[in-house]
Amino acid sequence: MxxxxxxxxxxxxxxxxxxxxxxxxxxxxxxxxxxxxxxxxxxxxxxxxxxxxxxxxxxxxxxxxxxxxxxxxxxxxxxxxxxxxxxxxxxxxxxxxxxxxxxxxxxxxxxxxxxxxxxxxxxxxxxxxxxxxxxxxxxxxxxxxxxxxxxxxxxxTSQAVIALEGSKLAGISTLAELRGAKLGAQADSTSLAAINDQVKPEVPAAVLDTNEDGVKALQDKRIDGLVVDLPTAVQMISGQVDGGLMVGRLPDPDGQPEQFGMVLDHxxxxxxxxxxxxxxxxxxxxxxxxxxxxxxxxxxxxxxx
Incomplete structure (x- = not known):
């Protein structure tokens, strides 16, 4: 982008x-x-x-x-x-x-x-x-x-899925139930990779420029669920997303958590x-x-x- x-x-x-x-x-x-x-x-x-x-x-x-x-x-x-x-x-x-x-x-x-x-x-x-x-x-x-x-x-950290109360994702507990949903995540993020690699959705994921765009897409109901890291997800459903709910977290790739690092010149x-x-x-x-x-x-x- x-x-x-x-x-x-x-x-x-x-x-x-x-x-x-x-x-x-x-x-x-x-x-x-x-x-x-x-x-x-x-x-x-x-x-x-x-x-x-x-x-x-x-x-x-x-x-x-x-x-x-x-x-x-x-x-x-x-x-x-x-x-x-x-x-x-x-x-x-x-x-x-x-x-x-x-x-x-x-x-x-x-x-x-x-x-x-x-x-x-x-x-x-x-x-x-x-x-x-x-x-x-x-x-x-x-x-x-x-x-x-x-x-x-x-x-x-690990990845989590948030949705809106009353949506098709409310109350689900399996990846199989998640696969038919329209999910979204930020471009070039490991959240997007988690959708493609862990969820393997039937509907192509929405690739969003920023997570701010993702919140808007969720609230406008252009996506069913947004994938972000858990602390961010908790913060979002605590006030940033009106009527937001936690769907669940995704399995960690190879059973290992993701790790955040600072970026420097190669x-x-x-x-x-x-x-x-x-x-x-x-x-x-x-x-x-x-x-x-x-x-x-x-x-x-x-x-x-």
Missing amino acids: PAKPHQQRPGAVTTGRRRRVRGLVAGLSGVVLTVLTACSHTDGGLQASPAPSGADCTVAKLPLKNPGRFTVATDEPAYAPWFADDNPNNGKGYESAVLFAVAARLGFKAEDVDWLQVPFNSAIAPGEKSFDVDIDQVTITAQRQQNVDLSAPYYD GSKLTGCINQSINKLRDDGTLAKLEGKWLGDLPDVPQLT
């Missing part, structure tokens, strides 16, 4: 906006990570990144787009629970909080972080990036790793330091604390069988 141009958010560190949707929490436990080699588990297996020494992962030595500044991208609008008040710069929401925790590990002050608005599809496309990292619920996949670097995972020399920071935040319990604070206890959503 046509991509919006990259836009600097007003000011050095300003409010921002972003869009999105995708899967369920499978927990941060069970992730196989080795700090010394800064490896991350992905759909394509373990990807080794450079393992820099702590002395190299300091602001003065980091290979930054703008010396002394940490340039971070996300899409717009910036939806909860990943961000709060449509403002990635306030440190509220899980991804904003994780980003600032990583920045602090590297030695940046909050005022040293600059936010850009970059569309999701542009962030994961081939080519040099205008940002140091992008944080936007990007699932780690082997295909994407051919175009960009993806960091060590900072969150595990072959970036910064990747190892980002991985090291994320791994330390996991080891010292920071990621778990931030998950509890901003995502809370997700409801027990049954898996469609």
Whole structure:
């Protein structure tokens, strides 16, 4: 789809906006990570990144787009629970909080972080990036790793289906019942891949430019169900979608949860330091604390069988 141009958010560190949707929490436990080699588990297996020494992962030595500044991208609008008040710069929401925790590990002050608005599809496309990292619920996949670097995972998730009360999907419990429905998901997302690979629908899925478009398509009844990640789905049916209901979650591919990683230039020399920071935040319990604070206890959503 046509991509919006990259836009600097007003000011050095300003409010921002972003869009999105995708899967369920499978927990941060069970992730196989080795700090010394800064490896991350992905759909394509373990990807080794450079393992820099702590002395190299300091602001003065980091290979930054703008010396002394940490340039971070996300899409717009910036939806909860990943961000709060449509403002990635306030440190509220899980991804904003994780980003600032990583920045602090590297030695940046909050005022040293600059936010850009970059569309999701542009962030994961081939080519040099205008940002140091992008944080936007990007699932780690082997295909994407051919175009960009993806960091060590900072969150595990699965896909979920939402619909409207009284719709044909209300009360279903199996994939077979889901296959005859018109489902929709964002273009180039793992939500769309889950429809095609896990559901195998009889009706071609609606490919939507953004999840915001997906919400509108659902409310206009142009689709029967929208596929997104579980935390986003919970947020949507809690107020964003009038009359929204949770249908169920989809099986995880190969029994493994999806994992979110930050996006960097392909072959970036910064990747190892980002991985090291994320791994330390996991080891010292920071990621778990931030998950509890901003995502809370997700409801027990049954898996469609």
